[in-house]
Amino acid sequence: MKNLVITIDGPAGAGKTTVSKALADRLQYKYIDTGALYRGVAFEAKVKGISVDDEHRLEALCNDLELRFVRKNKGVCLYSGEIDISDDIRTPEMSMMASAVSAHPVVRKALLGIQRKMGAEKAAVFEGRDMGTVVFPQADVKFFLTADLKVRASRRHKELEEKAPQKLAEVEADMQRRDNNDSSRKAAPLKPADDAILIDSTEYSVESVIEQMMKYIYPNPDKPEKLKVTAS
Numbered sequence: 001m002k003n004l005v006i007t008i009d010g011p012a013g014a015g016k017t018t019v020s021k022a023l024a025d026r027l028q029y030k031y032i033d034t035g036a037l038y039r040g041v042a043f044e045a046k047v048k049g050i051s052v053d054d055e056h057r058l059e060a061l062c063n064d065l066e067l068r069f070v071r072k073n074k075g076v077c078l079y080s081g082e083i084d085i086s087d088d089i090r091t092p093e094m095s096m097m098a099s100a101v102s103a104h105p106v107v108r109k110a111l112l113g114i115q116r117k118m119g120a121e122k123a124a125v126f127e128g129r130d131m132g133t134v135v136f137p138q139a140d141v142k143f144f145l146t147a148d149l150k151v152r153a154s155r156r157h158k159e160l161e162e163k164a165p166q167k168l169a170e171v172e173a174d175m176q177r178r179d180n181n182d183s184s185r186k187a188a189p190l191k192p193a194d195d196a197i198l199i200d201s202t203e204y205s206v207e208s209v210i211e212q213m214m215k216y217i218y219p220n221p222d223k224p225e226k227l228k229v230t231a232s
């Protein structure tokens, strides 16, 4: 299989993580969750008592930060230095804090180099908000995955049930607030790249979304399929 860089951007809860992991497995590619890096910055800011508005201290924090992904049996884990922070970063508080720190250009700049380095060997699926627009504008295939807010909130509500239960209405309100933050910020806002393929997963299963994606990754020119995607 060709070594490609595939990007999957989109709002929270659109199914990016599930789809990106499954797609990477299917292609035997690396899966990189760039949101985890922003969550890692947010977590360390909290530990060190740094406000999400303190650009100066956030910049210093990013310069010292050692974030890395480690592949384990249970999946890919995020380490900060020698500590596994994979579970700590998955709370509603960290979601909001990650969104807040991600609006600072100094934070984005610090993470840009790390992400590009991870993509240097190609054969990777990158999940995030600005993968196709800023980090990998030359990516081979770009997807923008969306779904209705209510469906996204209900999926996230289920995910949080075990770890950090939250009322459905709260999950929905947080999600809307985070989407607004992420799409309205000046630095690398959440939006589809001009050449991204838009897929609305509201009514599709994970398998169906992956099948649609595979047809774009390996199109069969002899048998063009008519795909039900919202735009191209």
Ligand code: DC
Pocket: 012, 034, 035, 036, 038, 039, 095, 098, 099, 102, 103, 127, 128, 129, 130, 131, 178, 182
């Ligand atoms: O994908 P996620 O929910 O784990 O991301 C958490 C936050 O990180 C998200 O609200 C915005 C930010 N983020 C970003 O700005 N750019 C990315 N490429 C990935 C995430």
